[in-house]
Amino acid sequence: MDQAEQLRNIIKAKKQSSKKPVARVITVTSGKGGVGKSNTAINLAVQIKKQGEKVVILDADFGLANIEIMFGSVPKYNLGDLINQGKTIAEIITKGPNDVGFISGGSGISGLANLDKDNLDYIIRNLAALDRVADVIIIDTGAGIADTVLEFLVASGEIILVTTPEPTSITDSYSLLKALYTHPDFRAEGTKIMMLANRVAKEEEGEVLYSKLNTVVAKYLDVPLTYLGAIPQDTQLVDAVMQQIPVSIKNPKAKSALAYEKIAKRLMEKEEGNDITKRGITSFFSNIVLGKKDRIEVK
Numbered sequence: 269m270d271q272a273e274q275l276r277n278i279i280k281a282k283k284q285s286s287k288k289p290v291a292r293v294i295t296v297t298s299g300k301g302g303v304g305k306s307n308t309a310i311n312l313a314v315q316i317k318k319q320g321e322k323v324v325i326l327d328a329d330f331g332l333a334n335i336e337i338m339f340g341s342v343p344k345y346n347l348g349d350l351i352n353q354g355k356t357i358a359e360i361i362t363k364g365p366n367d368v369g370f371i372s373g374g375s376g377i378s379g380l381a382n383l384d385k386d387n388l389d390y391i392i393r394n395l396a397a398l399d400r401v402a403d404v405i406i407i408d409t410g411a412g413i414a415d416t417v418l419e420f421l422v423a424s425g426e427i428i429l430v431t432t433p434e435p436t437s438i439t440d441s442y443s444l445l446k447a448l449y450t451h452p453d454f455r456a457e458g459t460k461i462m463m464l465a466n467r468v469a470k471e472e473e474g475e476v477l478y479s480k481l482n483t484v485v486a487k488y489l490d491v492p493l494t495y496l497g498a499i500p501q502d503t504q505l506v507d508a509v510m511q512q513i514p515v516s517i518k519n520p521k522a523k524s525a526l527a528y529e530k531i532a533k534r535l536m537e538k539e540e541g542n543d544i545t546k547r548g549i550t551s552f553f554s555n556i557v558l559g560k561k562d563r564i565e566v567k
Contacts (some may be wrong), residue, residue: 290399290548291324294406294422294535298431299440301411304466305430306334307509308499309408311525312428313368314516315532321403324361325370328420329410335374339364340512341383346372350394357397365517369402395550412440413447422453423555425547428496429460433468433477442484449489453555462496464531474498497531499524 298305306329313323326347327335336343342364349355361369398405409420421427431441443459448454465474466477478495484491502524507514508515516525 291402291405293549293552294426296428297409298411299444300437303430303432305435306408308430309406310338310514311516311528312532313406314366314514315529316404317366317368319536321402323368324402326407328373328407335370343372357394395553398457399548413444418451420555421448422451423552429463430466431463432466438481445485445491448492456490462494464496465498467501468498471498499527504555
């Protein structure tokens with residue numbers, strides 16, 4: 269029995285043994301670094317937590333550890349320790365501000381495809397536990413079009429693309445969407461891509477930015493792109509970053525914090541309108557493991 273068949277059987281068994289709801293997985297990405305991607309992931313997590321949801325962030329921006337730096341918390345274990353050291357999901361979740369949990373990805377993703385049946389069973393069982401302890405899982409990917417980033421995006425049902433008014437950011441956002449569109453495993457009909465305009469002078473600038481990008485995307489790519497909202501340029505956000513405290517906690521009335529709050533409410537309203545099909549983190553990682561061999565969608 270090959271690995272794809274093993275994983276299919278494991279996930280089928282987990283589906284039959286548990287009818288509990290799965291978590292909603294939202295992936296945050298960007299075409300280039302330095303546009304506020306990790307800040308967006310953190311502040312959206314804080315704002316969603318304020319709405320009464322249990323939230324966990326997975327820091328998949330390998331090697332940079334942006335989430336733990338911005339949270340001012342050093343994790344004891346990471347995802348690699350779950351895979352290689354037998355740690356549980358509960359052991360690798362670090363509590364950040366406002367009880368938002370986060371998991372450091374470490375180098376744990378790269379070895380997933382080579383695991384044997386027993387290790388696969390262990391990983392899937394623990395990932396199913398994560399689906400039960402979190403309502404929303406936010407994944408902070410690396411920036412750009414590296415293979416590891418595209419693997420996460422291909423596996424995602426919901427993607428937030430952070431873009432700024434800088435010409436290079438717009439160009440790189442389009443390059444990322446083009447790389448995603450041409451990826452052999454990408455399925456546009458099963459993916460929601462939402463553009464978030466960051467560091468804008470005023471909200472109208474965000475709408476103009478979206479219009480520019482969407483015009484090119486609509487002309488050359490068959491990729492669905494919607495507008496999620498805008499985050500204004502804000503010195504209070506910069507101060508919060510320097511103090512390693514999310515602006516949504518340090519100054520909830522800051523204009524950037526209020527904008528994150530508005531966007532978080534918009535995201536959750538989409539869910540209430542039954543506009544989102546939850547895949548769960550187990551399905552998310554099964555897609556990454558199988559890759560081009562045999563993509564699985566767990567319904």
